[in-house]
Amino acid sequence: MQKQFIGGVMPGSIIAQDVYGSDGVLLIKKGSIFREQYIPRFIDAGVSEIYVDEFGRMTPETVNNIRRSLNIQDVIHEKTRTHAQNQIKKTMMKFKSVTNTDIQKISDLVQDMIEQLLDKKDFVFALSQLRSVDDYTYQHSVNVGVLALIIGIDLDLSPEQLKHLGMGAILHDIGKIVIPEEILKKPAKLTSEEFREVKRHTEYGYDILIQTDIPDESAQIALYHHEKFDGTGYTMGLRNTKIPLFARIVSVADVYDAMSNDRVYQRRSAPDKVFREITHLGDKHFDMHIMETFAKHINIYPTGTGIILNSGHRGIVLYQNKLYPESPIVRVFLPKDNDYKRLYFDLDLSLNTKWFITETF
Numbered sequence: 001m002q003k004q005f006i007g008g009v010m011p012g013s014i015i016a017q018d019v020y021g022s023d024g025v026l027l028i029k030k031g032s033i034f035r036e037q038y039i040p041r042f043i044d045a046g047v048s049e050i051y052v053d054e055f056g057r058m059t060p061e062t063v064n065n066i067r068r069s070l071n072i073q074d075v076i077h078e079k080t081r082t083h084a085q086n087q088i089k090k091t092m093m094k095f096k097s098v099t100n101t102d103i104q105k106i107s108d109l110v111q112d113m114i115e116q117l118l119d120k121k122d123f124v125f126a127l128s129q130l131r132s133v134d135d136y137t138y139q140h141s142v143n144v145g146v147l148a149l150i151i152g153i154d155l156d157l158s159p160e161q162l163k164h165l166g167m168g169a170i171l172h173d174i175g176k177i178v179i180p181e182e183i184l185k186k187p188a189k190l191t192s193e194e195f196r197e198v199k200r201h202t203e204y205g206y207d208i209l210i211q212t213d214i215p216d217e218s219a220q221i222a223l224y225h226h227e228k229f230d231g232t233g234y235t236m237g238l239r240n241t242k243i244p245l246f247a248r249i250v251s252v253a254d255v256y257d258a259m260s261n262d263r264v265y266q267r268r269s270a271p272d273k274v275f276r277e278i279t280h281l282g283d284k285h286f287d288m289h290i291m292e293t294f295a296k297h298i299n300i301y302p303t304g305t306g307i308i309l310n311s312g313h314r315g316i317v318l319y320q321n322k323l324y325p326e327s328p329i330v331r332v333f334l335p336k337d338n339d340y341k342r343l344y345f346d347l348d349l350s351l352n353t354k355w356f357i358t359e360t361f
């Protein structure tokens with residue numbers, strides 16, 4: 001139980017002691033749920049502080065169960081995503097070779113993705129929260145494909161360009177099939193020699209792809225996706241618009257998705273932190289026009305994100321506010337074992353500016 005200034009009480013908090021006005025009239029009983037509309041009445045009655053119960057802490061299982069029940073909407077169909085992941089897995093499992101049949105299958109999948117994305121018109125990308133480290137590479141490949149297409153659509157690329165962009169984006173890391181697994185999955189820091197070898201996946205990838213029927217502009221994505229806008233990247237140290245457009249697009253998508261996920265050696269960062277980090281890298285690493293285009297479609301607090309408010313309350317994101325991406329609609333939790341009939345309440349942070357998100361989990 002804590003005493004709180006009336007203006008700072010969170011709607012939905014449990015009132016812990018009967019509240020009386022200055023004339024001694026009972027205003028509200030202990031155990032009631034505090035609502036924002038009570039504030040003027042309380043102030044009129046001369047009440048400036050009340051006692052409220054503190055909120056409990058959620059267990060990770062409860063949070064995960066709620067996340068699952070939220071039915072997080074993907075921008076492409078689950079079936080297409082799974083097909084694409086399986087296809088890229090099959091392609092990458094084959095030792096050092098990619099056939100034209102693989103390329104054709106990937107091309108068909110990209111076509112499906114483009115149609116689904118164009119159908120949505122107004123999409124924000126929400127990362128699936130539940131991913132396994134084992135399938136990281138395949139999930140990452142597909143995500144980079146989807147993100148690159150989202151940027152490409154916004155940049156008004158032609159249908160053919162989109163197709164080429166999507167194929168190259170999905171296959172951007174194909175060169176990794178040449179690199180020994182013990183290096184790729186090494187949980188410790190790489191030696192400089194190992195790091196040099198990993199960096200060569202760009203050349204290996206390009207060499208593999210140019211043996212196939214894939215268009216050159218798609219294959220170039222494998223070669224140039226680690227170039228940085230200021231010229232400090234690899235493989236060639238290209239700078240500015242010397243880096244092909246598709247590679248500039250994929251580099252943003254690649255870095256964003258990599259940071260957003262658990263990797264062998266690093267825990268994922270929350271979407272809002274990734275967003276801040278990637279914006280911070282800004283024009284050193286990326287083409288700012290592409291970054292800005294990308295930012296429009298990124299959901300910094302995707303549905304299912306665990307949040308901690310400035311009041312200390314914990315909750316989970318339910319929906320986004322399109323106009324106010326920093327202020328989603330959240331479900332704030334009450335203690336699991338409270339005697340009251342509510343376990344949570346929903347709050348639109350754009351309408352309640354006293355509360356804002358300070359942390360995510």
Ligand SMILES: [Fe+2]
Nearest residue numbers: 172173225226
């Ligand atoms: Fe790469």
